[in-house]
Amino acid sequence: MAADLVLDTAIRDWVLIPLSVVMVLIGVLRYFVSKLMRSNQVPDAKIVKEGQLIIRARNLRAAANFIPPKSFRARRLYYNNEENGLLIVPKGQAQNPQAQMFSDPNMAMDMMKKNLSMIIPQTLTFAWVNFFFSGFVAAKIPFPLTQRFRSMLQNGIDLSTVDVSYVSSRSWYFLNLFGLRGLFSLILGEENAMDDTQKMMQMSGFGFDPSKSLGAEKDSLDIVQHDWALPKFEHRAEAVLRELAR
Amino acid sequence: MVSKTEETQLNRLENQVDNGGGGAWEYLCLVRKLKVRRSEKVLKYGLSILNDLKKRSSLGTEEWTLYEQVAIAAMDCQSLNVAKDCVRLLRKAFPESKRVGRLEAMLLEAKGSWAEAEKAYSSFLEENPLDQVIHKRRVAMAKAQGDTSGAIEWLNKYLEIFMADHDAWRELAEIYVSLQMYKQAAFCYEELILSQPTVPLHHLAYADVLYTLGGLENLQTAKKYYASVIDLTGGKNTRALFGINLCTSAIGQLAKGRNKEDKESLELQSLAATALEKDYKQRAPDKLSLLTTALKSLKVSS
Numbered sequence: 407m408a409a410d411l412v413l414d415t416a417i418r419d420w421v422l423i424p425l426s427v428v429m430v431l432i433g434v435l436r437y438f439v440s441k442l443m444r445s446n447q448v449p450d451a452k453i454v455k456e457g458q459l460i461i462r463a464r465n466l467r468a469a470a471n472f473i474p475p476k477s478f479r480a481r482r483l484y485y486n487n488e489e490n491g492l493l494i495v496p497k498g499q500a501q502n503p504q505a506q507m508f509s510d511p512n513m514a515m516d517m518m519k520k521n522l523s524m525i526i527p528q529t530l531t532f533a534w535v536n537f538f539f540s541g542f543v544a545a546k547i548p549f550p551l552t553q554r555f556r557s558m559l560q561n562g563i564d565l566s567t568v569d570v571s572y573v574s575s576r577s578w579y580f581l582n583l584f585g586l587r588g589l590f591s592l593i594l595g596e597e598n599a600m601d602d603t604q605k606m607m608q609m610s611g612f613g614f615d616p617s618k619s620l621g622a623e624k625d626s627l628d629i630v631q632h633d634w635a636l637p638k639f640e641h642r643a644e645a646v647l648r649e650l651a652r
Numbered sequence: 653m654v655s656k657t658e659e660t661q662l663n664r665l666e667n668q669v670d671n672g673g674g675g676a677w678e679y680l681c682l683v684r685k686l687k688v689r690r691s692e693k694v695l696k697y698g699l700s701i702l703n704d705l706k707k708r709s710s711l712g713t714e715e716w717t718l719y720e721q722v723a724i725a726a727m728d729c730q731s732l733n734v735a736k737d738c739v740r741l742l743r744k745a746f747p748e749s750k751r752v753g754r755l756e757a758m759l760l761e762a763k764g765s766w767a768e769a770e771k772a773y774s775s776f777l778e779e780n781p782l783d784q785v786i787h788k789r790r791v792a793m794a795k796a797q798g799d800t801s802g803a804i805e806w807l808n809k810y811l812e813i814f815m816a817d818h819d820a821w822r823e824l825a826e827i828y829v830s831l832q833m834y835k836q837a838a839f840c841y842e843e844l845i846l847s848q849p850t851v852p853l854h855h856l857a858y859a860d861v862l863y864t865l866g867g868l869e870n871l872q873t874a875k876k877y878y879a880s881v882i883d884l885t886g887g888k889n890t891r892a893l894f895g896i897n898l899c900t901s902a903i904g905q906l907a908k909g910r911n912k913e914d915k916e917s918l919e920l921q922s923l924a925a926t927a928l929e930k931d932y933k934q935r936a937p938d939k940l941s942l943l944t945t946a947l948k949s950l951k952v953s954s
Contacts, residue, residue, distance in 0.1 A: 451781060451782060451813060454782055454814075455812075455815075458813065458815045458816040459815060459816075461816035462816045462843075462846075462847075465816070465846045465847045466846050468849075469845065469846045469847070469849040472845050472846065472849045473842045473845055473846060474873055477839075477842050481842075636873070636879075636880055637876060639876060639879045639880035639883050640875070640876060640920060642883045643878075643880070643882040643883045643887075644879075644920050644923060646882055646883055646886060647882065647887050647923035647924060647927050648923060649887075650886075650927050650930070651927060651930065
C-alpha cells in the first residue's frame, strides 16, 4: 500500500476548485430558473375554507369549557349534524388526492416543472463530471477513516489499496451536491436555499387529504365532554378579591 | 397582538426619534412589523427619509417598501397629494404590479370616489377571490360610507371562508353592538372567546352584551364572565367590578330571594364593592362619595 500519494497541484487548480465553483453556479442558476418557472398558484377556495374550518373546530374543542353549555351544543350541532353539518363530508364526494392530481393538469404540470428543474441540471452535471473528471483522486481529508467510507469517498475508483481518506472527483461532486446548502442560504437568503434532500422529502410528503382530517375533527368533537369552567371562576374571583382586600 | 416588550420597545424608539436621536428607519420598520397605526409619525419621519436623497438611496430596494408605507399613512392623514406622489412613483417602478393597483384603489377610496374604488376592488377579487386584504378593504369602505348593513354583509361573506380570523369576528361583534343586535354580537364574542380563551377583554365584552340582553339566565352567565375577568386580570378591572355589583342586584330583583346561591353571590358582591372602594380611595378620592351612593342604591334595591 502506498504510504503517501502525492497529489499534483494541477489537480487542485483544474479539478477540485472548478468542480466546486461549477456546483455553486449551477445551484444559483437553478434557483433563478425555478423562480422564473414557478407559476403563481391560486389556492382553491374550498381548500382554504376547509383549513380555516379545521382551525375553528379545533378552537371549539380546545376552549369548549369557556362558553356556556347552550352555545357549545349549538355549535357542535352546527359542525356535526348528519344532514348539513360543516364537518360532514358526503360519502362519494371525498376526492382522492391522487385522482385529483391526475384530473388537474395544472397540478401535474407544476410537479413536472419542479422535477425538471431538479433532474435535468443534475443529470447534466453528473454526465459532465463523469466525462471530464472521472478517475481523479481530487483531495485528501486530513484524518483517517474506516473502510466503510470507501463507497462514499472513492466513488469511481475501483482500487481497494488506496487509503480511504483520499476523495475521488466523483465523490467530491456528490459531497458538493448535498453539502452546499449552507452556502446557498448565505448567497440566496435564508428560505431560498434549494436543497435537494429537502425537495425529496417534500415529494414523499405529497398527498394530504383534507376530507380525512375533517372526519377526524368531527370524531374528536363528538366525544368532547362539555364541562363549563365558568362557575369555578366565581370562587376564584372571590379568592382574588379577598387577597386584594387584605 | 402587540406584546408588552414590543410596545415598550416601540415607545422607546418613538421617544428617541421624536427627540431627534435618529433611528427613524428602525422605528418605521418596527411600526410596519407590529402593524400599529401611527400614521402621523410615519408620514413625518418617512417623508423626511424619502426627501433626503442620500438616506433614501442607502435603503436600496427597501425604498419601495417605505414608499408604500408612507403612502398608506398619508391616506390615513388625508395628505392626498403626498399619497398620490408616492403611488405615482411606485407605479413608475412597478408598472404591472397588483400591489400598486391596490394602493391606487385605496387612493380612490381615500378621495371618496367610492364607486370607482368599488369597481377596482371587485376586478381584483375576480382575479384572485381569496385576497383577504381586499375583502377587508371592502368592509372598511362600507363602514366609511355609513353603510353598516353592507359592512355586515361583506364581513359575513368574508367569514364564511376565513372563519378562523378573530379580528374579523371582533369587528363584526362591534358592528352588531353598535346596531343593538346583541344576540348576534354575543355569538361573535363567543367565537372570540373560543379562539383566544385567555384574553379578558373578550370575556368582558361578552359579559356586557349578556347583561344588556337581560333575563335571569343571561344575568347569571354575565356575572360568571365578570368573575372570570376579575380572575384573569387579578381584580384590576374596574368595569368588571361594577359589572358584578350590577348583575348581583339585577339578579336579586328578578329572583326575589328564591335563589339558593344568594348568600354566596352576595359575598362576591360585597368583596367587589370593597375592592372598588379601595381602588377609588387610592386613585380618585374626590369621587368616592359618588361611588358610595351608587353602591348603596344597588344594595337597597337588592
